[in-house]
Amino acid sequence: MPKERGTTVIATNRRARHLYVVLDTVEAGICLVGNEVKSLRLGRASLVDAFAMVDDHEVWLHNLHIAEYAMGSWTNHPTRRTRKLLLHRSQIVRWEVRVRESGLSMVPLSLYFHDGLVKLELALVRGRxxxxxxxxxxxxxxxxxxxxxxxxxxxxxxx
CATH class of the missing domain: 1.20.5 (Single alpha-helices involved in coiled-coils or other helix-helix interfaces)
Structure with a gap:
């Protein structure tokens, strides 16, 4: 079976660019379970209320809505669970310092497939x-x- 190539956008957070000034962006992986990837392939996600926080030197994404997979059974996932983001340690430390000292926030801008893997564009923002x-x-x-x-x-x- 050939490997997927290219980028396919799943969801974007257009309101974030209106409400915030984007200072920096980074591409992060995301830990998913069960049928979440199948649901994402159908485009069933919303970034509207999502935000990220650093807790114990790990970045966690809150309020990302991934709808339940229609063909799933009792093994379906909770729709708004907290998900871990995969970043390099140096990136986490740098952003953690900026968030703590400057009062900035971390907001996802887009969710997409890149060469078959789910990626998230995370932005460091200041409110407008x-x-x-x-x-x-x-x-x-x-x-x-x-x-x-x-x-x-x-x-x-x-x-």
Whole structure:
């Protein structure tokens, strides 16, 4: 049987980029049990309320929702259990210090298959203020307007 190649996105946390300023990202493995991988292959996951915490020099992911596998039996997993993230010791220590000293948080941005293995893109983030969110939305809208006007101009249409 040929080995899987490439990257397939399972779930993304679009709200995280709106609510937080992303300072650093890292790719982490994730410990899964039972039918969780089968459920992920069907795209049945949600990162909406998920966050990570360092406990005893290990990184744990809380509130990741992986739906129960429909064909599973009594061996199905709890949907929102705490899962261990697999990172290098140096990465864990570096992020643990930054979280403790600076008051930053760890939030997952996306969950995906990379060459057949489930990976999680974990971000070190700082919360945005309300006025900062509004400014980011205004900048994005202004950028869209400029791109729209340029494409109209290139196509020869003028308003």
């Amino acid at each position: 203020k309300t006025w900062d969110r509004r400014r980011a939305l205004a900048e994005r809208d202004a950028r869209r307007e400029v791109e729209r006007a340029l494409s109209q101009h290139v196509k020869g249409r003028r308003r």
